Amino acid sequence: MINKFSVKSEFDSKILLHACCAPCALSPVPEFAAAGLAFDAFFYNPNIYDAAEHDKRLAEVKKIAGIFGFELFIRNDEYSKFLEFVSGLENEPEGAARCAKCIEMRLAAAFEFASAGGYKYVATTLSTSPHKNVKLINSLGAALSEKHGGLVKLIEFDFKKNDGYKNSVDYCKKYSIYRQTYCGCHFSKR
Ligand code: SF4
Numbered sequence: 001m002i003n004k005f006s007v008k009s010e011f012d013s014k015i016l017l018h019a020c021c022a023p024c025a026l027s028p029v030p031e032f033a034a035a036g037l038a039f040d041a042f043f044y045n046p047n048i049y050d051a052a053e054h055d056k057r058l059a060e061v062k063k064i065a066g067i068f069g070f071e072l073f074i075r076n077d078e079y080s081k082f083l084e085f086v087s088g089l090e091n092e093p094e095g096a097a098r099c100a101k102c103i104e105m106r107l108a109a110a111f112e113f114a115s116a117g118g119y120k121y122v123a124t125t126l127s128t129s130p131h132k133n134v135k136l137i138n139s140l141g142a143a144l145s146e147k148h149g150g151l152v153k154l155i156e157f158d159f160k161k162n163d164g165y166k167n168s169v170d171y172c173k174k175y176s177i178y179r180q181t182y183c184g185c186h187f188s189k190r
Helices: 028-035 051-068 079-085 097-117 134-147 164-175
Strands: 015-018 039-043 071-074 121-124
Touching (some): 015 097, 028 051, 039 051, 039 097, 051 071, 079 097, 097 121, 097 134, 121 134
Parallel strands (some): 015 039
8 A cells, every 4th residue: 555655656657536525635636746746636426415515525626726736527427326326225324335335436437537538547535534444445446447457556545644634634724625524425414
């Protein structure tokens, strides 16, 4: 698992960074920028309830794209698509089977985008959150990589480590970034 970013030579193509929100992105983005890593970001989070909240979080990601100068690609789907994907898992507690499907849905979209765009590496800001299971993220990434014939790989960053989470909170203060109080779906507001 990689936690240092001064390893430019390890990556022979741009990284596609799946961004779940600006606060989580503010662990890797300043580090990537400082290390001179080439990356673009991809926002695909149809799990966010409601539409106004989705757009608010997206606006914050656009804001940090402007600050740090990275390219941001956006894919939108209706919230109903997320609901279909997690159908039958509505009553699961946070961190359990519904969340695994939710993460899979978003990572799968990032892998598809990466594959179509010629990226060899995907990373996700989801690992910044202390509430997300990095082992699960990595195992989903390995399965998706296999599905794509090994041509796209998930880089197993754990962005909360090495003060990554703390730094993200500090950057939010510095740039006045909105920090949401629930994960995303309406179940997580319960
Ligand atoms: S709690 Fe978060 S990760 Fe879990 S299903 Fe809801 S939005 Fe997705």
